[in-house]
Amino acid sequence: xxxxxxxxxxxxxxxxxxxxxxxxxxxxxxxxxxxxxxxxxxxxxxxxxxxxxxxxxxxxxxxxxxxxxxxxxxxxxxxxxxxxxxxxxxxxxxxxxxxxxxxxxxxxxxxxxxxxxxxxxxxxxxxxxxxxxxxxxxxxxxxxxxxxxxxxxxxxxxxxxxxxxxxxxxxxxxxxxxxxxxxxxxxxxxxxxxxxxxxxxxxxxxxxxxxxxxxxxxxxxxxxxxxxxxxxxxxxxxxxxxxxxxxxxxxxxxxxxxxxxxxxxxxxxxxxxx
Numbered sequence: 001x002x003x004x005x006x007x008x009x010x011x012x013x014x015x016x017x018x019x020x021x022x023x024x025x026x027x028x029x030x031x032x033x034x035x036x037x038x039x040x041x042x043x044x045x046x047x048x049x050x051x052x053x054x055x056x057x058x059x060x061x062x063x064x065x066x067x068x069x070x071x072x073x074x075x076x077x078x079x080x081x082x083x084x085x086x087x088x089x090x091x092x093x094x095x096x097x098x099x100x101x102x103x104x105x106x107x108x109x110x111x112x113x114x115x116x117x118x119x120x121x122x123x124x125x126x127x128x129x130x131x132x133x134x135x136x137x138x139x140x141x142x143x144x145x146x147x148x149x150x151x152x153x154x155x156x157x158x159x160x161x162x163x164x165x166x167x168x169x170x171x172x173x174x175x176x177x178x179x180x181x182x183x184x185x186x187x188x189x190x191x192x193x194x195x196x197x198x199x200x201x202x203x204x205x206x207x208x209x210x211x212x213x214x215x216x217x218x219x220x221x222x223x224x225x226x227x228x229x230x231x232x233x234x235x236x237x238x239x240x241x242x243x244x245x246x247x248x249x250x251x252x253x254x255x256x257x258x259x260x261x262x263x264x265x266x267x268x269x270x271x272x273x274x
């Protein structure tokens with residue numbers, strides 16, 4: 001599933017493609033299941049004629065602000081991605097929604113597993129319930145100390161909880177916990193202040209590295225992450241533990257192992273993360 005660096009890379013690509021200020025002149029829905037809560041025709045009529053005013057990210061959501069105060073949200077889930085093409089181009093098997101932009105080009109939504117969704121929410125309640133953004137100035141080590149102490153949960157499942165902290169997924173939680181030298185099953189309220197400071201630095205470090213590398217692409221199939229332009233993220237080469245079980249730990253050279261924590265595949269160094 002695309003995480004904060006991947007979703008932000010998609011948003012950056014959409015902005016760079018010049019969508020801001022342009023108008024949605026048509027919407028073609030080839031698989032109605034991509035639209036949440038509304039019928040496809042209502043969704044289509046609501047968007048036609050709307051001008052895209054801003055594009056941003058909140059947690060793992062793409063936030064489209066339209067004129068007239070309308071907001072559209074997109075969650076890519078496991079395999080969703082966008083690509084731009086000419087309106088008359090042939091549709092791919094997994095192109096499920098097409099937005100015609102100013103009558104000149106189409107932004108198509110491609111989703112192999114069909115888990116991604118578009119929402120036209122009434123207000124911002126869905127976003128307001130999410131946790132703080134880990135790269136914001138407001139997300140300080142002191143605030144993380146208080147948030148962790150307020151829960152008694154295993155570290156990894158808590159960090160994956162979008163209501164606790166926004167945007168982290170399996171890849172970057174594993175990487176941050178390794179960087180901080182913390183075991184994923186540690187109790188959240190049992191960390192020392194020094195350990196929380198290490199975790200705070202590690203979370204921001206691995207996310208910034210992912211952003212710098214334009215995301216993490218794993219494998220070569222259709223279900224992996226690609227940017228709007230079809231480029232692969234480069235961050236895989238800089239992963240320290242994620243999906244590197246059986247390889248030597250970059251820090252101590254002991255073998256990286258895989259375990260399951262909170263029903264999620266997890267990769268650790270049992271020496272560095274006691």
